[in-house]
Each structure stands twice: as structure tokens, then as C-alpha cells.
Amino acid sequence: MSETLRIGIIGTGGVGKQNGRHLDADARGEIVALCDIIPERMDGFEKELGRPMRKYLDYHDLCADPEVDAIFVGTPNQVHVPAALAVVRAGKHVMCTKPLSDSLPSAIELVKEAEAAGVVNMMSLSTRFGPDCLYLQQQVRDGFFGDIYYGRARSVRRSGIPDWNLGFIEAGGGAFRDMGVHVLDAAWWLMGMPRPVSATGVAGAKFGPFGKGYFSFRNPPEEYWQKYGSDDFAGGFIRFENGAGLQVESFWASHMPEDLQVELFGEEGGGTLRPVQLYTTEHGAPKDVRIDIPKAWRTGWQSIAKHFIDTVLDGSECMAPLRHGLVVQAMLEAVLESSRTGREVVIDEFCPFPL
């Protein structure tokens, strides 16, 4: 393979452009082709990139392009798996935005095929790859926390239901898969990725189906919110094989202050993600340290782009394979299933795939 990774983008909306910009800005990455069902979106991004792109309305045609080595999938949740499956079936490397899927069975199907195809398969996770989360991970590796036995993770918005794509609010969308996924993934990863054994939770929709709680207190037309078919809040508790527990919450709308936080409870130390704070006891006294992450450090998007390109071109180990997205999806879906059934969900019974 050449020293430059030739990349295509499926879905040139918000997240497609965000990932695309940074993949293109990397010294060894180059966006060469775009795909969207809305041609004007591709035209706008082509203009921004400043050079002609090959443009496709159907992702199968992009996947068949022999001048493309790797593809980013940035479509609504419901199209992640079909698009990513087309990529791996074409033998190309794939990076997929979060969540991996809109459901557990399709997530399993994708991971099976991606791993069998032997291509690089990676999740684009802007919270996990953020400089604050990477700093905490370094502290975990250095042993600051000791054993982490408990975590709390939450994403709380005041009025933040997406109003720009029906995929967010129809079945397969929802607050938990959209924002819960970020903090759940970050907390689980920092806790050392223990194997989940059970989950319990509640979920519902208290704002979206009533035309309330939309992004920045906007009022989308009734035809939009009449199609509401997902949760706008969910809260759950996940139990792990190593005895650890994780409380996770996600609210797209609420009568509460905005918050995005991960808290880690370790035998030797504790810590928070935003801001990064480390808590321990030294010589019998509490020692609390606030870490100021330098603004000059690589952003999450830059780190995602560099890691994907390095993993493909250098054959280095991927720190966020789709398999991680699958474990997170299993936890998300188990919490939602628990809400539907009113019972605790045993992950081994719920997920017919070894995690």
C-alpha cells in the first residue's frame, strides 16, 4: 500500500465532515471520494476540501472504487451496519462512528464479518480519544487508581434532542445510543474493559414525543416529532465479572443542568473526566489535584484520524476495534431491554456472541 491512505466518506453530514476534515489534514491521509444520498452535502464538503472528489449516491458504488483503501461511515445509526458491511465485503478498511449499530443482532453480524475479512475495523469515539480521557488512561496504566471497583457515567442535556435527522429519534436512535454511548464507552474503557454480566435500567421519552426538549430550545415542525420512536432518557446499572459496577445515565432533555461526566472510584485513587481531577490520600491527608490539559494537545478528532491511518499503514494495534463497540452496544441494549421487561438482563443469555 502507498504511504498515503486514500479514504472515502459515507454520509457527509456533521460527523462525516468532522472526521473527514481531520483524516484529510493528517499528513498520511487523503479524502478522495464522498457518498451521500443528498448531493448538495457532498458538493459543500468538496468545496471545503478544495479539490475535485469522486462522488457517489450509493455506498455500494463507493465501496467498488478501486482507488479507495478505507472508508469512514457517518450515516444515521440505522445505516451504520449496512454501510459498514458493504465496506468490509469490498475488502476495505472501515471506521464507523458511534454507536456501532441500532441493535445488537446487526452489531454482532458486522463484527463477525469485519473480523473474518481481516481488515482494520475501528470505532470513531470522540470521548475515548479526547485528550482528557487519554490522560486518565495514562494514569490508569501508571497505577494511580489501583483497582477500579466502581464507576459513574452521565450525559445530561437541558434541551438537546437532535432535530436535524429523523434517524436520531426513530427506532434505533435515542439518547442512550447517541450520548449514553460516549460516557459508557469511556468509563468501561478506563475501568479496564471488564466483562459485563448483567444490566438493569429504566428508559422512556418524556419530552421528544411532545415536541419539547429539542436542540437549543428550537421547535421542530410537528411532522418531525410525531415520528418519535426512541428514548430521550435512560439510566442503568451494569455489573461486571470482576465485581465492579457502573452507573450510567443519559438525558437528551431534562430540568437539570447540563453535565457530561465520568467518575472513577479506585482502591488507591479516584478521578473525574471533565475537568480532569485526581483524588487520593497522602500522609493521611486528602490530596486533590486538578489537571489542566494543554490546549496545544491533539484533539480527539485529530487522535482518531491519526490512529486509524497509523493502524492501517503501519499495522499497529487498534485501540478501538468494532468489537469494543459491540460490547458497549450489548450493555446499552441490555439496559434498554431491562426497561422494557422490568427485569435484570443477564448478558450471556441476551447476547448470543462471546464478549
Ligand SMILES: NC(=O)c1ccc[n+]([C@@H]2O[C@H](COP(=O)([O-])OP(=O)(O)OC[C@H]3O[C@@H](n4cnc5c(N)ncnc54)[C@H](O)[C@@H]3O)[C@@H](O)[C@H]2O)c1
Ligand atoms: N461525537 C461523535 O462521535 C458524533 C457526533 C455527532 C454525530 N455522531 C453520529 O454520527 C451519525 C450521524 O450524525 P450527524 O449529526 O452527522 O447526522 P447528519 O444528518 O448531519 O449526517 C448524516 C448524513 O448521512 C447521510 N445519509 C443518510 N443515509 C445515507 C445513505 N444510505 N448513504 C449515504 N449517506 C446517507 C445523510 O444524508 C446525512 O448527510 C449518528 O450515528 C451519530 O450518532 C457522532
